Amino acid sequence: MAQSTAGTVTPIDKGGILRAGATAPNFTLHVTPDQTLTLSDLLGRPVILAFYPADWSPVCGDQMALYNEILPEFRSFGADLLGVSVDGAWCHAAFAETRHLHFPLLADFEPKGAVARQYGAYRAADGFCERALFVIDKNGIIAWSYCSPVAVNPGADGILQALEDLPK
Amino acid sequence: MATLKVPITSEDHAQGPENAEVTLVEYGDYECPYCGQAYPVVKQVQKQFGKRLRFVFRNFPLSEMHPHAEAAAEVAEFAGAQGKFWEMHDKLYENQERLGEALYLDLAEKLKLSTAALRQALEQRTFEARVRADFKGGIRSGVNGTPTFFINGHRHDGSFDFETLLSAIHQAIGTAKIA
Numbered sequence: 517m518a519q520s521t522a523g524t525v526t527p528i529d530k531g532g533i534l535r536a537g538a539t540a541p542n543f544t545l546h547v548t549p550d551q552t553l554t555l556s557d558l559l560g561r562p563v564i565l566a567f568y569p570a571d572w573s574p575v576c577g578d579q580m581a582l583y584n585e586i587l588p589e590f591r592s593f594g595a596d597l598l599g600v601s602v603d604g605a606w607c608h609a610a611f612a613e614t615r616h617l618h619f620p621l622l623a624d625f626e627p628k629g630a631v632a633r634q635y636g637a638y639r640a641a642d643g644f645c646e647r648a649l650f651v652i653d654k655n656g657i658i659a660w661s662y663c664s665p666v667a668v669n670p671g672a673d674g675i676l677q678a679l680e681d682l683p684k
Numbered sequence: 685m686a687t688l689k690v691p692i693t694s695e696d697h698a699q700g701p702e703n704a705e706v707t708l709v710e711y712g713d714y715e716c717p718y719c720g721q722a723y724p725v726v727k728q729v730q731k732q733f734g735k736r737l738r739f740v741f742r743n744f745p746l747s748e749m750h751p752h753a754e755a756a757a758e759v760a761e762f763a764g765a766q767g768k769f770w771e772m773h774d775k776l777y778e779n780q781e782r783l784g785e786a787l788y789l790d791l792a793e794k795l796k797l798s799t800a801a802l803r804q805a806l807e808q809r810t811f812e813a814r815v816r817a818d819f820k821g822g823i824r825s826g827v828n829g830t831p832t833f834f835i836n837g838h839r840h841d842g843s844f845d846f847e848t849l850l851s852a853i854h855q856a857i858g859t860a861k862i863a
Binding site for chain 1: 686746
């Protein structure tokens, strides 16, 4: 279902996530059952990539719901937000519809977690993504990244700071 | 650790003395069921600490998820502009399952506020900017859902049942004494 074509990748820091300065690995993933999205098509403006463990986390104001509320703030920086998990496109569609999400959720479904692995954001033992955030600048370079403990919603303060710090 | 980035000012809605040992800040949403659960817990905590605690409430409506949250926040701010924030805040939480215009007008009447002025404020979104400012400040402080509490400026990441909040506050007081 997914094809990933990595560019030049700076080595991952001791098994951690890709850091600032690394080229963001390009990818094409399903965004709906019959549509795909390619990272490089979005460049020219900043992209926020939010890997998260799974759809349907049972809390009010979970990470994706929070970002949904903050979209106007992200867009004021001209940034696109992409959520990524290993859930399939049908699952994402149901989740996005229920939560009224207004941004794409990408299915890193087959081969499972292939894109997350390229970003160092895959938990092989668990079989799902880390809660890892990347702000990618308009040229496709990672400007900021952060990996949160899986149980802790990282909020959006770091993302907004990173967007603010991007060269104009 | 996430810390409160927007200092508490006279613009904030606060209960308790300014120089209280502990300041508890809640970022809340009137339609969020967890905030509804936290409402009586906060009351209990306030009772427990009395004048040693100041409680501040800021708006964090998750309006995509909760269709009434934004309007309810604006209703509370409308009442606040007339010195009745806490009365309205309490009534909104106590009637959380009935949020909607009929309730707002009913509560305004009970609090002797002009229902015409309330209608106008809601239509003209008079308090939208205030609510949004709270929300944006919350994001900057690392609010990651509702309710989010800050105890003396530090985000409380534990649960918000009475015992947990109580011990977190005691801990904050202890730390404050050592420092």
